[in-house]
Amino acid sequence: MRFPTYEQMEKLLQQPVRRITEYRRNWLVQTNQQTWVAKRMQSSTKLRWLLSIDSELRSRGFTAMPPIRSDLKHWILTPWIEGKTCQYTNLHEVKKVIRVLATFHRTGRHLQTPPIKGAAFLLTHRLYDRLVQFYQILKERDTIPGEVGELLRTYGSEFYQHGLNVWEKLQSLPLDELNWREYQWHFLAHRDLASHNWLIDQAGKVWLIDFETADYDCQLSDVWQITTRILSSNGWNAQVCKQIFSTYEAIRPLNSLEKTIIYILFSFPNEFFRECIGIIKKKRGYRPENTLPYLKRIIQDQANWREFLKQLPTW
Incomplete structure (x- = not known):
């Protein structure tokens, strides 16, 4: 730097x-x-x-x-900005950021700025890339030392199978077409909605920051990403999910295809994959003292996650 x-x-x-x-x-x-x-x-x-x-x-x-x-x-x-980062366990703050995200998506459609020339790394590419990267480290699990190696040997195959099942289900849906259409129609997505990229100033105004990852892409990828992170922080509470969707759709409604895709994506263990890949490949920002407790919490939350997934067909 x-x-x-x-x-x-x-x-x-x-x-x-x-x-x-x-x-x-x-x-x-x-x-x-x-x-x-x-x-x-x-x-x-x-x-x-x-x-x-x-x-x-x-x-x-x-x-x-x-x-x-x-x-x-x-x-x-x-x-x-004098203020604090959003707490995804604070549902009052969550509703505020979801309203801003929905407004960002509604405003960021059919923009005039041309896309950057070159290969587009869209949602479908990112899903496949993450699944492949996780499979590659899973093959090496017997040689990975420490706690992360133990976690991979015990739980890695199960999480991988979840991800593979999701990928196969998505192949029967027109996700590729939706993804390319929103790219070609210049629909903007932020693509990095970690809680630290939301700031709430002393007057209570919400600010969205760090746009380096932003690009034309499927906007539902943002909805899935932020909802998954919020649900992970709240024990996969189905009522929290309903609040997120009702808040978002009051501003930017989702069509039936988008909802179907998001419901399937909820079964994709993106957080587990990302954290394992980050810590094993020693990516910037993935430190054992933070990443290992988070991975353990994801594992401990599996029962809540499965119960949440069972409730989705009844919505």
């Missing part, structure tokens, strides 16, 4: 910079008037694409993302 220079930041902000400090893989840039979060983008093409998307969303009335300053080459600066 390249350090932002005082000269770069002062030129960009048009004011003196007092201090620059490292902050969560990014940088805090302090001036006499304000503190900014500076993030270096690896691709200037993606940076300019995000700026165009940001401009379109604002012109359509969606302003739940911090304003951006940029040099159009490497750096994105956004104001530091």
Whole structure:
């Protein structure tokens, strides 16, 4: 990660910079008037694409993302927001972020900004890639040391079979067609709806941040991702799921195909796959002290998960 220079930041902000400090893989840039979060983008093409998307969303009335300053080459600066990250166990906060997500999806349809040239890594590609990556580490489970190796040897095959069953069920549905249609029609998805990407400021306003993963894609992938994470934090409570859907659909209704696909996706053990892959491949952000307890909680929650899945056909 390249350090932002005082000269770069002062030129960009048009004011003196007092201090620059490292902050969560990014940088805090302090001036006499304000503190900014500076993030270096690896691709200037993606940076300019995000700026165009940001401009379109604002012109359509969606302003739940911090304003951006940029040099159009490497750096994105956004104001530091005094507040806290969303707690997915707090259902009052959950409803607020779901309303913002639904508005983001409704606003981010049929945008004019062209997609970035190159291969699109869409929902169907991501599902298949995650299943394959997990299978690859599962084959090596006898050589993986420590607790994560024990968890894989004990539970890995069962979770993999769940994922494989989901993939086979999805092949009978027009998910590929839906995915490509929303890509071609420029439907925007965030694609990284971890709780730390929602900020709630001191006035109670919700902010959606960190758009580096955003792209044109199936919007239901966001709905599935955030719902799964919220349900995992709430013991797979079916009533919580109903609240999420009713809140979302009050703004952006889902059609019957989207609901069918999401209900099937609930059986895909995405969280278990992602955490195992992350810790075994030593990806950034996956530390044993955090990842192992989470994996154990996912395993302990299996009974609640199965009971939740049984209730889905009655909705």
